[in-house]
Amino acid sequence: MAGLQSKPRVRHAAATLDSGFPFSQFGGKSTVTLTVSGAKSRRWLLGEPDFRRLWLIGLVVFSVRWLEMLAVAVFAYQHTGSPLVVALLTVLRMLPMALFGALIGAAAERVERRTALVLVMALMLLCSLVLALLAWSHALEVWHLALASFISGLTWTTDNPVRRTMIGEVVGPERMSAAMSIDVGANNASRMLGPTVGGILLATLGIGGAFTLSVTGYLIAAIVALRVRHRNTAMSSAAGVLERMIEGLVLVRRDPRLSGTMIITVIYNTFGWPFTSMIPVIGQDNLGLGPAGIGLLASMDGIGAFCGAITIALCAKPPHFARIFVGGVTIYLLMLPVFAQAPGPVFAGAVLLLTGLANSAFSIMQATLVYLAAPPEMRGRVFGVLSVCIGVGMIGFLHLGWLAGVLGTTWAIMTIGAEGLVALLLTRRWWRAIGP
Numbered sequence: 001m002a003g004l005q006s007k008p009r010v011r012h013a014a015a016t017l018d019s020g021f022p023f024s025q026f027g028g029k030s031t032v033t034l035t036v037s038g039a040k041s042r043r044w045l046l047g048e049p050d051f052r053r054l055w056l057i058g059l060v061v062f063s064v065r066w067l068e069m070l071a072v073a074v075f076a077y078q079h080t081g082s083p084l085v086v087a088l089l090t091v092l093r094m095l096p097m098a099l100f101g102a103l104i105g106a107a108a109e110r111v112e113r114r115t116a117l118v119l120v121m122a123l124m125l126l127c128s129l130v131l132a133l134l135a136w137s138h139a140l141e142v143w144h145l146a147l148a149s150f151i152s153g154l155t156w157t158t159d160n161p162v163r164r165t166m167i168g169e170v171v172g173p174e175r176m177s178a179a180m181s182i183d184v185g186a187n188n189a190s191r192m193l194g195p196t197v198g199g200i201l202l203a204t205l206g207i208g209g210a211f212t213l214s215v216t217g218y219l220i221a222a223i224v225a226l227r228v229r230h231r232n233t234a235m236s237s238a239a240g241v242l243e244r245m246i247e248g249l250v251l252v253r254r255d256p257r258l259s260g261t262m263i264i265t266v267i268y269n270t271f272g273w274p275f276t277s278m279i280p281v282i283g284q285d286n287l288g289l290g291p292a293g294i295g296l297l298a299s300m301d302g303i304g305a306f307c308g309a310i311t312i313a314l315c316a317k318p319p320h321f322a323r324i325f326v327g328g329v330t331i332y333l334l335m336l337p338v339f340a341q342a343p344g345p346v347f348a349g350a351v352l353l354l355t356g357l358a359n360s361a362f363s364i365m366q367a368t369l370v371y372l373a374a375p376p377e378m379r380g381r382v383f384g385v386l387s388v389c390i391g392v393g394m395i396g397f398l399h400l401g402w403l404a405g406v407l408g409t410t411w412a413i414m415t416i417g418a419e420g421l422v423a424l425l426l427t428r429r430w431w432r433a434i435g436p
Helices: 038-046 049-079 083-108 113-136 142-157 161-170 172-206 206-226 241-254 256-285 291-317 318-340 343-375 376-391 394-407 409-426 427-436
Strands: 015-025 028-035
Touching: 015 142, 049 083, 049 113, 049 142, 049 161, 049 172, 049 206, 049 256, 049 291, 083 142, 083 161, 083 241, 083 256, 083 376, 083 394, 113 142, 113 161, 113 206, 113 318, 142 161, 142 241, 142 376, 161 172, 161 343, 161 376, 172 206, 172 291, 172 343, 172 409, 241 256, 241 376, 256 291, 256 318, 256 343, 256 376, 256 394, 256 409, 291 343, 318 409, 318 427, 394 409
Parallel strands: none
Antiparallel strands: 015 028
């Protein structure tokens, strides 16, 4: 693929380090060598117009996504009183990843990615516009939100094989870690902004105000996507989409680094991340918070994650990538029982700051490790498999919702955190292969 095979644009590098991430090409092996240049590399990134545009799209879209997730959760819980319904709405956002992630990843290699990005932005804009009109006309129902959550999940599934792959094409492998730190930092900043603004809008204008802001955000993202200049050459091999999807799955199975990364991803998304759907429930039932307070509480996770992303961008070196990745998941799971038993909002917010730090370690290294380990011509397919592993986490949301109905929300979060730690121990032989 022309875009992925472009020569690195690195100037005055301070040091060149072997990343230690060889990748298999169905028989052959090669090694990605990372050139690390500290602050200069980050300045070059911000000097790339297309990187800035793709970064801005991510910031806006993720801000809107976190806003919508909070608004949907609060609306659903207020209208049904069921933690299971709240969890199911999040499941519907993840279901397309599990069902279509590998397929979309393989298909993304056969299309021009900038065109796909524009179409995705247009679909999200249309969906939010319909929800805003329904909300302002007082006709919005939970089933509308369920359908919209599924559509949002479809668009979410394209992010890794389309937008983030474009980021890699624009900046090159040697700057991918720094680029992912900045991109994930934007995502984490959106987790501060989205829930806070969403909570304020819910408390003042209701869910109609939240979706009106969503429409504005997606419109901005669509305009920026139209200004992206980067184009990739769509693959025109004779292999069909299904065959390419199978090739991606086979590669992941054969490469211990990729398979280890995928296993950790499944554990995090099954036993860790689902607890975020219960933050509104804990906030309302245990801590006595209203919509604005719940939004502020949820934003604490984003603040911690943003700080973590900045730290990783400044300090992380390739030999430490694997430890940062696994360590982030371990700390995240350890914090779940602590949050569940938080005696007050301040303590709960402090715990969410720590989960945010841990989440940034996981999410930055997840995309970086996969990008570095996958052969350039198969990155779309491998990112598609990654989307499936993320989507498998919907099982965790269902499991947590069921546990909350049986044991109560507090004990459910404590239980799922303990299960995740056990899963980490049981799979140690596989994820140790990720790196030193």
